[in-house]
Amino acid sequence: MSDADPARDLPRLPWESEDGPVFREPWEATAFAMAVRLSEAGKFTWTEWVEYLSAEVAAAKERGDPDLGDRYYEHWLAALERLVIDKGLGTEPELAALKHDWTEATVHTPHGQPIELKKRTPAD
Amino acid sequence: MTIANEGSSIMADDHTHNEPPSDTAMRVKALETLLTEKGLLDPAAIDALVETYETRIGPRNGARVVARAWTDPDYRQRLLEDGTKAIAELGFSGVQGEDMVVVENTGDVHNMVVCTLCSCYPWPTLGLPPIWFKSAPYRARAVIDPRGVLKEFGVELSEDVELRVWDSNAELRYLVLPQRPAGTEGMSEDELAELVSRDSMIGTALADAPAG
Numbered sequence: 442m443s444d445a446d447p448a449r450d451l452p453r454l455p456w457e458s459e460d461g462p463v464f465r466e467p468w469e470a471t472a473f474a475m476a477v478r479l480s481e482a483g484k485f486t487w488t489e490w491v492e493y494l495s496a497e498v499a500a501a502k503e504r505g506d507p508d509l510g511d512r513y514y515e516h517w518l519a520a521l522e523r524l525v526i527d528k529g530l531g532t533e534p535e536l537a538a539l540k541h542d543w544t545e546a547t548v549h550t551p552h553g554q555p556i557e558l559k560k561r562t563p564a565d
Numbered sequence: 566m567t568i569a570n571e572g573s574s575i576m577a578d579d580h581t582h583n584e585p586p587s588d589t590a591m592r593v594k595a596l597e598t599l600l601t602e603k604g605l606l607d608p609a610a611i612d613a614l615v616e617t618y619e620t621r622i623g624p625r626n627g628a629r630v631v632a633r634a635w636t637d638p639d640y641r642q643r644l645l646e647d648g649t650k651a652i653a654e655l656g657f658s659g660v661q662g663e664d665m666v667v668v669e670n671t672g673d674v675h676n677m678v679v680c681t682l683c684s685c686y687p688w689p690t691l692g693l694p695p696i697w698f699k700s701a702p703y704r705a706r707a708v709i710d711p712r713g714v715l716k717e718f719g720v721e722l723s724e725d726v727e728l729r730v731w732d733s734n735a736e737l738r739y740l741v742l743p744q745r746p747a748g749t750e751g752m753s754e755d756e757l758a759e760l761v762s763r764d765s766m767i768g769t770a771l772a773d774a775p776a777g
Contacts, residue, residue, distance in 0.1 A: 457695040457696045457697055459624060459695075459762060459763045459764070461695075462619075463618055463619050463623075463692065463693055464615070464619070466590070467590075468587075468589060468590040468593040468594075470615040470618075470619070471593050471597060471611060471615070472593050472596075473614075473615070473618070473693070474610075474611040474612075474614040474615050474618075475593075475596060475597065475600065475606060475611060477614060477660055478606060478607075478610055478611060478614060479600070479605065479606070480660075481660070482605070484605065487660075487661075487735055488735045488736070490735075491682065491683060491685065491734070491735035492735075494683045494684075495682040495683040498682070498683045498684075502701060507701065508700060508701035509696070509700045509701070509702070510695075510696035510697055510698070510699035510700030510701075510703075511696055511700075513684065513696070513699040515589060516683075518589065518592060518593060518596075521596065522592065522596065525596065525599075525600070530599075530600065530603065530605055531596075531599045531600070531603070535599055536592070536595045536596065536599060537595075539594070539595035539596075539598050539599055540591045540592055540594070540595040543586075543591045543594040543595055543598070544586060544591045547586040547591070548586070558598065
């Protein structure tokens with residue numbers, strides 16, 4: 442037995458078959474597509490995107506997140522929010538107000554009806 | 566402001582209350598609305614892109630490239646010289662496929678791909694990466710202990726095979742050209758493509774042996 446083997450105590454890999462779903466939840470798909478489309482539209486370069494995403498991945502590691510890949514799109518979303526704000530495409534208060542309004546609308550819309558933003562909170 | 570989180574209780578006497586949505590999903594809705602209202606995003610373009618990745622882009626594309634390279638020596642040559650261009654010949658190009666490098670497995674060399682930074686991956690040929698490719702254990706262990714990782718995937722390499730690990734980044738993405746399995750002489754390109762798994766093009770598997 443070698444105590445010097447650095448790989449020995451590392452966690453095993455999470456498995457996933459080739460036939461599994463591409464996205465586990467609809468929000469993952471939307472977050473994914475928003476970043477790709479904004480980059481295609483020239484709002485940021487893909488290199489910038491990778492910098493922001495890898496910073497989020499590194500931050501998760503710093504926090505001690507085991508990061509088994511299943512929280513990948515959470516990192517993706519956090520990177521997108523930061524990039525949108527840093528590029529001046531939107532502000533943090535705007536996002537907070539919209540998140541509040543969407544949450545209210547989702548909670549209060551009766552089943553079977555489309556969820557729409559009716560009440561809007563000002564962003565400041 | 567306080568946002569209701571998943572699992573918090575709701576008033577039982579108010580029948581217009583639904584389960585509180587996940588915080589994450591609401592952040593995505595907020596971004597989508599913000600960007601749409603500012604004219605920076607077209608919701609239809611979002612839906613179209615998602616559909617493309619759910620139905621048309623995936624490892625079957627890469628398998629076509631590999632099968633072509635196995636059956637057409639000239640194509641194989643072009644693929645190894647200029648991966649991006651040769652892959653585009655088959656109609657696979659676009660985001661994260663701009664600068665492709667194809668690395669060939671032989672009897673002496675086995676190639677394996679990782680992205681230690683995040684998850685750079687050749688989308689046009691392989692689709693979006695599997696969970697394990699994005700996981701910290703793979704990102705770390707593919708570099709520290711690649712033979713151990715391969716063993717977990719059920720691949721035992723002989724000691725005299727050189728193992729090369731390629732680290733993808735924002736500029737360069739790698740596709741492994743696996744070795745054509747023995748006993749596949751005379752098989753058609755379509756039949757051969759069936760033997761090419763996603764993992765064999767990442768280098769964590771070999772191409773499948775033909776059935777029978």
